């Protein structure tokens with residue numbers, strides 16, 4: 413890992429940071445899912461930062477077994493190999509890290525005021541513009557590698573969305589007043605941000621990522637409804653815990669964390 417790129421102490425010198433991950437990008441045309449393509453590369457020993465982007469996914473997948481709509485030439489459908497030396501319990505932090513990186517890149521390149529809904533959705537205008545899927549491969553009970561899948565709805569028009577996504581999905585094109593996104597520029601920015609933040613994380617731990625995530629969150633301060641084994645429950649989102657779980661405060665002031673799952677902001 414390029415620790416020599418990080419200035420010490422404090423935050424790294426961003427201006428002098430040169431991304432190497434941009435040179436490890438494989439561009440493909442049509443694939444079932446870039447997650448599978450990245451896994452093949454990881455199994456063959458590809459170094460971390462190796463990325464696969466496809467023009468189209470015929471079987472793009474989201475969290476919880478959902479399909480991910482990935483029409484040809486319209487988005488950034490990309491998966492990146494990560495090989496952190498990390499306890500399994502901390503892998504959710506990587507999802508949050510990826511969210512911060514993509515949110516930063518989107519704001520910088522397009523000016524669209526994206527925000528992060530815990531844990532991994534990027535929203536603009538209250539609708540989803542990006543989803544992140546982190547899949548872990550285990551070996552001998554530990555993390556062997558992780559694949560960070562990033563789906564950014566860049567240049568989709570309203571007509572590109574099937575009926576079931578019309579109300580919930582949007583794109584950078586729509587939210588940016590009809591200005592098409594340069595997908596190559598945004599891809600490079602995402603990889604540079606991701607590499608930078610990942611180096612920072614390995615060097616300094618979760619705290620800097622946590623603070624950035626909290627500053628970009630559209631979840632904090634909101635009343636949240638979430639599903640538990642006992643049914644639905646509610647609380648006010650007040651912060652992230654040290655593992656990346658969402659801290660919720662109930663009416664009595666008690667704080668508990670949720671580590672995974674889906675929330676609704678009410």
Ligand SMILES: O=C(O)CCCC[C@@H]1SC[C@@H]2NC(=O)N[C@@H]21
Nearest residue numbers: 445472473474475490543561563
């Ligand atoms: O919000 C979600 O449910 C996560 C969506 C992740 C989609 C991306 S697109 C690139 C990569 N390949 C996939 O099949 N899924 C991820």
